[in-house]
Amino acid sequence: MGKLITYGEIAGKIESPKSSRAVGNAVGNNPVAFLIPCHRVIQSSGIIGGYMWGKTRKSVMIGWEAARIDS
DSSP states (O other), X not given: OXXXXXXXXXXXXXXXXXXXXXXXXXXXXXXXXXXXTGGGEEOTTSOOOOOTTOHHHHHHHHHHHHHHHHO
């Protein structure tokens, strides 16, 4: 279980603050999306954004994790 992070925050952590789009592309190409938790990456606006298996599944996974952390 983890917390949400934005594409921009990841770009900052890799010391390339203008690389949000590249981070998004890398996240989008992740073939093992649940094992490497790209579903936790959201837009800086708070919008869920795209996901290989759809926004609904991404929202459900985030909600399921949040419920597990809260309980």
